[in-house]
Structure formats: C-alpha cells, structure tokens
Amino acid sequence: MGITLKQAQTAVQAAHEKAIEMGVKMNIAVVDSGANLVAFIRMDDAWLGSLDISIKKAKTARFFDMPTGAIGGLSQPGGSLYNIEHSNGGLITFPGGIPIKNSEGQIFGAIGVSGSTVEDDHAVAEAGVRALEGQ
Amino acid sequence: MGITLKQAQTAVQAAHEKAIEMGVKMNIAVVDSGANLVAFIRMDDAWLGSLDISIKKAKTARFFDMPTGAIGGLSQPGGSLYNIEHSNGGLITFPGGIPIKNSEGQIFGAIGVSGSTVEDDHAVAEAGVRALEGQ
C-alpha cells in the first residue's frame, strides 16, 4: 500500500516543524496509495474544522495524483470539472494537498494540511513532501 | 429494468477498447433504467477518485435522461439548476455520462466514464453507447 508508517511520520514531523517555524497551527494528514489514513496530528488550538479538511486534501491529492489546487483551477464555475467536490464523499480542491512520490517516481501516498491561508497550508505540505525526497 | 448484463458488458468492453486506443486510463460504469449499477471496470492505474465519479456520471445521465454535460450547463451560478449537484447523494454534471437507448429509442440505461479530460471521458462513453446502437 505504498508509504510506510515510518515515512508518513517523517513527513508529518517535517511539516509540523515547518508549521512551528512559520507560527501557524495546522492539522496534518498523510494517506497511503489507497487513500487511507496512515498518520495524523492536530496542533494545539488548530482550527477544529480543518481536521476534516486536511484529511480530505490528502485523499483528494491521491485520488487524482495532483496537487489539490490544480483541481480547484478546473472546478470553478464554467470550468471543465465544475462541482467535482460533490464526489467521493466530499473533495477539497484548494491548495494544501500534495501527492508524495517514492524514489522511483511513483506516487505512493499524499499529504494534506489545513489551518491557515492556503499558501501557508501548501508551504507546510511541501515541507512534508520534501522530507521524503529520494526515499 | 432495461439493459441486460450482456449489453452492459458490450458497452463496457467497447469503451475499454476505445480507452486503450486513446492511451487513457478510465473508470467505466453502466447503470440500468433504475439507475442501479450493472457493470463496472477500473483500468490499472486509473485515478482512484474517478471510480465514484464514473458511477455518479452514469446515474446522473439516467436520472435526467440527458448527457451529464447538458446538466452542467444549467447548474452554473445564476443558472436555472444552480447547484443541483447537492441532490441524490451527489451528482456529477460535467461531460462523460450519456444515456443509452434501445432499438425503439427508449432510454434503458446509461454509461459514465471518468479518468482523463472531460472531452476524453465523453469520447470513451460515446464508444460505449455506439456499441449498442440498434440493439
């Protein structure tokens, strides 16, 4: 099923450290290649509503093997994927979810982050992805 | 309830062959006149999130007896069916779902395809529909 718990925890910890460094309070979720949760943390006082969003971002990124924001660009009114968010029990299509690739370039999981601006969310998710580069 | 398993499998196989010819990885679903699933396949490495979308496209096409994209044209902000996607446990209203008619012109099922651009999805769905023309 792709990503191991150890790898998922490495990604979560790197994202957590980035969030502390940035002074933001995040929910951080990692799913495996089957889009099932492997590791999750909610920082103290992070938005409660971001719990579900972080998990949905991770799932969405794996569901379509692309950063969540890329889907959001297509799901706007008039866009080719308008209202795709109604599928799969609810998608989140703004930035903060990113697929994670193994050393062979295959996607074997995804990370989702929520708790601040979408720019912050994406930056924290990226820190998680980078921590696994080459693994 | 309309379409037989044999007919549904004929449509799925034709759509599958079209997808292979186009080099795309699809989820392909066929529902009967009651909008209940009759046959489904997910091609290797097709987007996981397209599983639910393909089934929802097939259901949506049968729910309203028109191609899904036609509904999407009316569900935009300001449109007459704005946010109709909230009904029926979630609709998908962009292209890729098409009703299937029997030899007497009656709709007796629908096909839904998801896994690439909406143009590709629609083209693969059409291949499935054509395979049943005159049956």
Next chain:
Amino acid sequence: MGITLKQAQTAVQAAHEKAIEMGVKMNIAVVDSGANLVAFIRMDDAWLGSLDISIKKAKTARFFDMPTGAIGGLSQPGGSLYNIEHSNGGLITFPGGIPIKNSEGQIFGAIGVSGSTVEDDHAVAEAGVRALEGQ
C-alpha cells in the same frame, strides 16, 4: 494496488459461470488491496439489494483479511466483535466475501458475492478465488 483489472475480470467471469451453472442470479464485486472496486457485474434479475451487499462483502473481506463469515461468527450478540457492522460505512459479515491471494500468498484483493443463500454466495465467491490460484 495489487490485483489487476485482467485478474479481477478473470475472477468475476469464473464466478459468473459458476452462478449460471448453479442456476442463481448474483451480484459479483472485486476490490483491490485498498478495498476499492475494480470490477463488478449484476446478473439479469439479480436482487437489487444485493448490489450494495456484494460490494460491502468484498470490502469487508479485505478490511480484515478474512472471509466475511468468520467475522460474523464474532459479531453476534455476546460475541467479542458485537455490532462491528456499524464501522466503515457499513460492513456485511455473513458469508460471500473472500480475500484473494497472489502467487506469493499475499492478499491483493477480495471478492464479494450476493444474490442467493449465503452458502450459494460463498460457493460462487470461491469459484472466483480459485480462478486466480497460482497467479
């Protein structure tokens, strides 16, 4: 994600042939190692309510890597897993779902069958599993 579409279709077809031989009308579902649907058929005039049950049986068998009936033995009143069926969006814990192993003995999918007695359902599911033995 384990089982390929080709393997899933082989299992579905073997189960379908077994069902025809037995004179029963079945819903037959195969999921991959992530418990996501790969192939499905509903035979003509098969119980409509068995559609969801067949998929839930396949998922349940993969969720716990054992035949569904084994779980049902533990989920009875007074049993150690009483009412486990309330998890995972609904489990089905009577016979008809069986994990599928690859040639190395690893579970890489599961089949679920519903449409007759649980004995018949299990027999048809077993025919699907046997068709993949050694693959």
Next chain:
Amino acid sequence: MGITLKQAQTAVQAAHEKAIEMGVKMNIAVVDSGANLVAFIRMDDAWLGSLDISIKKAKTARFFDMPTGAIGGLSQPGGSLYNIEHSNGGLITFPGGIPIKNSEGQIFGAIGVSGSTVEDDHAVAEAGVRALEGQ
C-alpha cells in the same frame, strides 16, 4: 479542549511500542475532550478496516466517559442500551477504547486501538493511558 498534541503523541507512542512488543499490528487514535481526533497512526499491514474502528472506539470512550467494553455490556439484545451503536454516526462498543484522565482526575481525552483481538486492543490502549498517568 484538554489533551495536548504532545500528550496525545506520548500516548500513541507508548501504545505503538506496546503493540510492537506484543507482535500485533494496530491502528491507534487519540481524541480530545471534544471527541475530535488529535493524533493517529496505522502500523504497516494493520487491518484497513480497523482504521475507522480505532477512531470510533476513541470517540465512543469519550462520548460516554467509560471504556468501550462497558457500553457493549449494555447494548446487547435485551440490554438497557440495546443497539446504541446506531447513534453518533456509528459507535464501537467492544473493548479497545479507554478515557484518559489528567492529573486532577478529569477526563480530557480518550484512546482507541484496533487491529487484533479485543483483549490485545484493550491492552495496547491501556499502555497508552498509563503513559499519561500523573500528567
């Protein structure tokens, strides 16, 4: 909302170590006093269906401030809480969920473990609870 992320991670890690020591593969979840997830891990090759169960056990333990098994004793046929599992989006009432108290004896969270027998699940959950005693 009670338990901090640091405390939740301490409980998860202690439970994880206990699971390794016992040779079992677990899903481990900790919720806060609001019954919302704070930390979660799924060990490699742990049952996929236990993901949801571990979270539901933690929630159930906090929903009623008692070990999940105690509720299961009352939810049997003829019992005073018969089929209480239908509430709250699904409860799990067999052992493996335990409330966590702070140093003043107030419940400020709960842990839920799933992946083996209910005895094993409960033992691993207890290891998580013990790691926070006096904190």
